[in-house]
Amino acid sequence: MPLPWNSATVLPPPVTMFLCVTKFDLPALKQITNNIIKVLSKQSPLHKESAICSRFLYKYDKKFRNDIGYRNLRKVNTALRKYLALNLLKEIENFSSALPTAGDDDDLYLPSRQMLQYVLLRIMAFAKIMVRISTCSKQAAVFYLDRIKRAESHWMSLLPYALLSRLWSMSMVLLQHSTVWYSNLYPYLNKLQMKGLDFLPNNYELPEDLDQWLDLKHIDEFGKFDWAQKKDINIDNTLNDDDNDLLDNILDYVNQNDDNEIESQHEEEIKPISVKTEEAPIAVPNITEIDHGVALSRESFKLLLNTSKNGKQDQVPPPKKERQHSYKTVTNSTSLKKFIEVEENFRNESDSKSLTSHLSLMQWHALKNTLLKLCDTPTNRKIDKKFHKIWKQKCLDYM
Structure with missing residues (x-):
């Protein structure tokens, strides 16, 4: 079963009100909702970029259907469709319309806690979608940038790369806005009362800190690739990053290496060289094995001499010079x-x-x-x- 923030079957609770007896800062809550409505109502640039993304995918589906960057771009388009289907602006407007206006009446009727819980769930889903868009756009941009550097279909890669850059920047801005909205609305949960049945599952609690729930501290690491050719580099810990001691540490590091080299050279000079010498037996020629040759007649010697003068010895042809490739x-x-x-x-x-x-x-x-x-x-x-x-x-x- 999916979690409530990720479930499309969770229906909004009915509009119920309760009489607030304690002191309540109503203008601050209305200001928060008005700020959210103001930001969400000005997202026409993001809607235009999502339209460009869908048209690009439709046009180049056959050409780039097997490209990894194109597949990540399709993931971005899927996340944008979920963002459009979420319609967070409508949920905020419904909650804001349930807030009473400032009047002379002493009785203050406020919306129930379930209504605010539902708004917080929609903000959580909105933030998760923004994280998904930023991560997939970063992964897709890596491959399109590589195509541009290699001049491979660069005129068809510039458009999606620029599109992904704009989508990434917009999603990061909206992600920061959503965390601020959540942190401002969450303290009002304890000030509102429960009316009717709880629509959330048992033992389910909303997170207090949305930044920690989304792990935004490591948001820059999302979308990076572990390349196979990446090698670990051993860094010497003797060099610290302090600006004041950087020069001294470098000089100490160099002097220490010089001393180690001098000591190693000195040890090599002092160390005696031991060479094993073995007496090899000297071969004494045996007088009986001396070859005295074969006696030749004068006719055979003259014939051998004439053939050596007239005959041509096989001469090795000179090596051909290798022709320069130019x-x-x-x-x-x-x-x-x-x-x-x-x-x-x-x-x-x-x-x-x-x-x-x-x-x-x-x-x-x-x-x-x-x-x-x-x-x-x-x-x-x-x-x-x-x-x-x-x-x-x-x-x-x-x-």
Whole structure:
């Protein structure tokens, strides 16, 4: 069973009044309700942003339906729909209309405690929706900002990124307002009387502090991602953050490291070096194993000598000089195709010789397709000039 603040089946209590005998600060309560009505009645910018959000989702549903940022943006739109369905302004106006006006009558009739409890429940739901909007908008903005930095569909990512930024700022402002409203209305619970049946479940109590219930101290941590490549950094605790002792701590830290290095070097100098020496047996040549050769006749010796003079020994060819990979070597379509093939191999191997390593994958494909079209042209006149012009526009200008 959902909690009362999150349940859509909880009906508002009937309008019941009671006679207040004790002293009651009615103008202060009316001022609080009037301030709430004043703020909620001026939320037309948020309604316009929610309309833009729904239209963007409808237009780009097929293109970005598998994108993570787009899915988080749909969560923002769902939260905005719940905000519009909540209609907190109507509940506050109903409660404010039940408050009596200042008159000459001595009898003061006030609304029951159940009516104020219902208003506080709606404020809690309103604050939770604002937290949901701010969290999901922050998560979605991370992915759209990454697209903008990588120049991947940046013209289609600027609109949702700006939209999410505006929604985040509005939701944070309304969240702060809701906590102030709750803290101002909660003290009046004990001053109002119960009339009729209690619509809240048994043993359910409203929180006294809405900031603590929402955990707003850690609101900046909501929506952050724990990236897999994040590494823990060990920070030396000898360096403190005090401004007065910062310079002294740094100098002490450096001096301590220098002393440790000097001591380690001194220990290495004093420590004797022990080398194990083993006497290797010296091989004594055996006289009986000496090779005296084979006797040759004069005819065979002359034949061997002539063949050694006339014969050509196999010479090892000198190593070919590696041709430098440069765009200046492109002069015709053949060299251009060779250049594209070599450049693509370097990119696939993440080699430092690649000339287009600063380009993204989409930018490289655009440049490659343009150069391949240049190779397929029937006339190869001035292909080097055309190549240098394209290379400057789509490669060098992106540096």
